[in-house]
Amino acid sequence: MLYFIEQLLNGVQLGMLLFLLAAGLTLIFGIMDLVNLAHGSLYMLGAYFAASFAAWTDSFVLGAILAMLATLVAGMVLEVVAIRRLYTRSHLDHVLGTFGLLLFFNELVRLIWGPAGLTLSLPSEMLSAVELLPGLYYPIYRLVIIGVTLVVAAFLYIVVMRTRIGMLIRAGASNREMVGALGVNIKLLYTLIFGLGAALAGLAGLMQAPILTVQIGMGENILISAFVVVTIGGIGSIRGAFVAALIVGMVDTVGRAFVPDLLHAYLSESAASSLGRSLSSMSMYLLMAIVLVVRPGGLFPAASK
Amino acid sequence: MNTQFDRRRAALFNLRFTVNVALVVILALVPVYAALTGSSFAMTLFTRVIILSLAALSLNLIMGFGGMVSFGHAVYLGIGGYAVGILAKEGITSGFVQWPLAIGASAFYALVVGALCLRTRGVYFIMITLAFAQMAYYVASGLDRYGGDDGQTVYHRSNFGAAFDLNNKTLFYYVCFAVLLAALYLVWRLVNSRFGMVIRGTRSNERRMRAIGFPTFRYKLVCFVIAGAICGLAGALLANHTNFISPAMMHWTRSGDLIVMAVLGGMQALFGPLIGAMTFLLLEEGLSRVTEYPDLFLGPLLLAVAIYLNGGIDGLLGGARRD
DSSP: OHHHHHHHHHHHHHHHHHHHHHHHHHHHHHHHOOOOTTHHHHHHHHHHHHHHHHHHHSOHHHHHHHHHHHHHHHHHHHHHHTGGGGTTSOHHHHHHHHHHHHHHHHHHHHHHHOSSOBOOOOOGGGTSEEEEETTEEEEHHHHHHHHHHHHHHHHHHHHHHHSHHHHHHHHHHHOHHHHHHTTOOHHHHHHHHHHHHHHHHHHHHHHHTTTSOBOTTHHHHHHHHHHHHHHHHOTTOHHHHHHHHHHHHHHHHHHHHHHHHHHHTTSOHHHHHHHHHHHHHHHHHHHHHHHHHHOTTOSSOOSOO | OHHHHHHHHHHHHHHHHHHHHHHHHHHHHHHHHHHHHTOHHHHHHHHHHHHHHHHHHHHHIIIIITOOOOSOTHHHHHHHHHHHHHHHHTTOOBHHHHHHHHHHHHHHHHHHHHHHHTTSOTHHHHHHHHHHHHHHHHHHHTOGGGTGGGOEEOOSOOBOOTTSOTTSHHHHHHHHHHHHHHHHHHHHHHHTSHHHHHHHHHHHOHHHHHHHTOOHHHHHHHHHHHHHHHHHHHHHHHHHHHTEEOGGGGOHHHHHHHHHHHHHHOTTSTTHHHHHHHHHHHHHHHHHHHOSOTHHHHHHHHHHHHHHOTTTGGGGGOSOOOO
């Protein structure tokens, strides 16, 4: 039972990371109508920036803040230099162009930081575990990830639903020509949104960095998971992204933890472990396929469009 | 005025025609060049170009002409490849069994998955095709008997009898080349048939096609299955070419590669995928010879094509786009 709760928490933590990526993707997707395969590159950049800045400032927190600012700037520069020119093109041109960017960033990182991965170590106070329930010890750092993301999610909700900028973002999502015609600087708004998405991706990358190694191509597999989240949640819906991220995170983690054991009751050990591995890796895609077959517009289809 | 315009259009069309013929001639002459210079490398590279052209061509049948953007097309390379690899491992090396199975299994997968995926449209279609391809990828990773994650070597190429030995590189090259030409002919006939008109009409306005009375779902599904079958054959060829199968054959970045090839070459053109595959693979190869960081140049180049070219490289060959 304790093991189950622990896995559930791991699922929540993975879901939180997926939400950070998916929130940016779904904003960019829903508002600019841009398929951005380079979003995972920003996640990777965030992790690399954090590793470098943390080594430079000798502080994890300071390094993390600087890295987030750096990905924000990187995202805005990227939008102005390249992405902006893709808005009027078709989705397939987006795939081609951002695939090119993905290749470019992987190579750029290899040029700057070298082919070997980096590690980002945590400060000692985040290394320990707390006793959540009698007998259940859980790493503080994973709780920090969950906490930070909840704060960010609340911040996003307030910005999008309660501020003037958020009103413009929502208006831009439902009718961008009209918003432009009313005198809003759409170009600047898009640059800001893209930068925001980049910063969120960077935050996800730098928070994941101490758990996994910082390496080239680290953004590629999680990018696909984030696309799964965006699709299940319904493109353009931040609320959908949040719910879907939690579901996907839990299905994935709990699947990995328990499916092999469940199969073991019926199959030999080696068969159960290999089949279990495949099944649990497949689970989120299976979930997405089922959701789309039943509800072709995702769980929370955006009202407009 | 008008005749002048027509003449210009005719000249432009000739440029495209010339380029396409030149491509076919170049591909036909690669073994001659290889024999003269003794460069087996050129043979290996161009065999790969041809096989991936075939895959990109099949993708373009649904994507360029049918408007169905599949982000999981590399799955058929995997299915075709595993059909050959699994049979070979179990001792069945006859190509007369392997190749039909590769085609049949791919067609069957396309039929089932297509029937589910075609319920969605737009970006959701992109994502659901990706989802099914990822599932196939993880199924292949779980096949421990056939190498699991690492894949396995295919020790014997498909056997078509002693007189027709695919281990002969030149013969294998021409087999691939012949398959590509046959597929080009098939796609050309399809696209310009009544069936192709319906498919292209569905891309521009599905609701209208339905209103005229066409069961568009069935037409799209048949198109999806044909494309899958062709790409399955490409997978069988690829397994024979590399003597190796692994889940990486159907990784999502491979599906991305195929889309990039088709879009780069030009989706509205029959020869677009061929141009795209050739450009992509030769650029990758050429750049990696002159620089340690090839993607630093390839990436921005793809971006520039996406931003500035209408209809990919084929668009450079002149206006006359068909639709």
